[in-house]
Amino acid sequence: MEEKITRRNLIKKGIAAGVAVGAGTLIGTCTYKLLKTPDIADLYGHYPPAEKLKKLAINNANAIRPNVIIIYCDDLGYGDIGCYGNSVIRTPNIDSLAREGNKFTDFYACAAVCAPSRAGLLTGRYPFRTGVIGNPFPKNEPLGRKLARNFGMMLRGLGSMDLRDDVVARGLASEEVTIAEALKLAGYKTGMVGKWHLGDYSTQPEFNPLRHGFDFYYGVPHSNDMRPCPVYKNETKVIDNIHGEDQSFLTGTYTQEALQFLESCGNNPFFLYFAHTFPH
Numbered sequence: 001m002e003e004k005i006t007r008r009n010l011i012k013k014g015i016a017a018g019v020a021v022g023a024g025t026l027i028g029t030c031t032y033k034l035l036k037t038p039d040i041a042d043l044y045g046h047y048p049p050a051e052k053l054k055k056l057a058i059n060n061a062n063a064i065r066p067n068v069i070i071i072y073c074d075d076l077g078y079g080d081i082g083c084y085g086n087s088v089i090r091t092p093n094i095d096s097l098a099r100e101g102n103k104f105t106d107f108y109a110c111a112a113v114c115a116p117s118r119a120g121l122l123t124g125r126y127p128f129r130t131g132v133i134g135n136p137f138p139k140n141e142p143l144g145r146k147l148a149r150n151f152g153m154m155l156r157g158l159g160s161m162d163l164r165d166d167v168v169a170r171g172l173a174s175e176e177v178t179i180a181e182a183l184k185l186a187g188y189k190t191g192m193v194g195k196w197h198l199g200d201y202s203t204q205p206e207f208n209p210l211r212h213g214f215d216f217y218y219g220v221p222h223s224n225d226m227r228p229c230p231v232y233k234n235e236t237k238v239i240d241n242i243h244g245e246d247q248s249f250l251t252g253t254y255t256q257e258a259l260q261f262l263e264s265c266g267n268n269p270f271f272l273y274f275a276h277t278f279p280h
Contacts, residue, residue, distance in 0.1 A: 063186075065186060065187065065188065065269040066269070067269055067270050067271075068183070068188075068270070068271045068272070069097075069271075069272045069274060070121075070272070070273050070274065071094070071274045071276070072118075072121070072194070072273065072274065072275040072276070073275075073276045073278070073279065074114070074195060074223075074275070074276060074277055074278065074279065074280035075279050075280045076276075076279055081094050081095070082094070082095040083095040083098035083099070083103060110125075110126055110127060111127050111133075113134060113135060114135055114197055114223065115132050115134065115135045115136060115197045115198060116130075116132050116133055116134065118132075118196075118197055118198055118275075119132040119172055119176075119198055122172070122176075122178040122179055122180070122198070122212075122273075123172075123176050123177060123178055123179075124179075125176070130169065130172065130173065130176055131169035131173065132169050132171070132172060132198065133169075135197065135222075135223075136169065136170055136171055136197070136198075136199060136200065136222070137200075137222070137226060138200050138202075138203070138221070138222060138226050138227065138228060138229075139170075139200050139203040139204065140200075140202075140203055140228065141226065141227055141228075170199055170200075170204065170207070171198050171199015171200065171201075171204065171206075171207035172198040172199055172207060172212060174206060174211065174212075176212075178212045178213045179213075179271070180192070180209075180212060180213030180214050180271060180273065181212065181213030182213075183213075183271045184213050184215070184271075186269075187268070187269060188268070188269045188270060188271045189215055189216075189261075189264075189265040189268045189269070189270045189271070190213055190214045190215050190216070190270070190271045190272075190273075191214060191215060191216035191217070191258070191261040191262075191270070191271070191272050191273070192209045192214045192216070192217045192218075192219065192272070192273040192274075192275065193217070193218050193219055193254050193257050193258045193261065193272070193273075193274050193275070194218075194219045194220075194254055194273075194274060194275030194276050194277060195219055195220055195222070195223070195224075195275045195276070195277045195280075196209055196217075196219055196220065196221050196222070196275070197221070197222045197223060198212075199221070200221045200222060201221050201232070201235075202221050202228075202230050202232070202237065205235065207221075208232075208234075208235055210234055210235060214273070216234065216261050216264075217232065217233070217234055218231075218232070218233045218234075218253075218254070218257040219231070219232065219254070219275065219277075220232070220242070220250075220277065223277075223280060224242060224243070224247055224250070224277050224280065225243075225280075226243075227241070227243045228240070228241040228243060229241055229242050229243050230242075231250075233257075247277070247278075248278075250277050250278070251276065251277075251278055254274070254276060254277070258272060258274050
């Protein structure tokens, strides 16, 4: 039976053909982007090769060298601890540290996202200077998670979302000067315990904290909800993957490792960057 060609049928067929062609083009052009995690080629504001050495010059070698501990808890709010007004959750040890040391009442984060704020804390530089303007993800993350995450990048390419994954650095560049590097030059013993999230050193060793001024390290390369999430001590993997496990052991283990580092410093001044994974 011959189908009568009408204006309405012609329009319907034209729309169907257009949708089919558009879908095919979309799939073909976006498959590569879905499978590929973009990497940045040129970071913003890198120091020239000789500039890093100038930045590490000590102005006053005879200055007082107090011990420094930075406790950096993931997703812990300003008012969640006692020394900043919380009367419900008891934090006596942190409150004691606040009484014995200096308590800051005005401070600013350079970003509202995890990795950029950490890069800013360690370098004193804005995200667009370090190139860490978003969270780097595991290079060997499961395909399903990569596809789901990069779907948002595909929408960005179509103009539906404003995302900049194509210019997010894989981690903290070696040219950047960290506070650990500066203090180490001043005679400090430097240690880090906890969440790094400035490059997946399990696949790219150049991002390991030991390559950025720390003498000792124990922790995880990124957020505990990213996969795989191994635990490292210095540059040795000690746990393959904590994803799916009861991760509460991290808090106690971190504390033990931090105390052992402090005891190992003897009479030397020390700097400890204590970046707890929880309550994330």
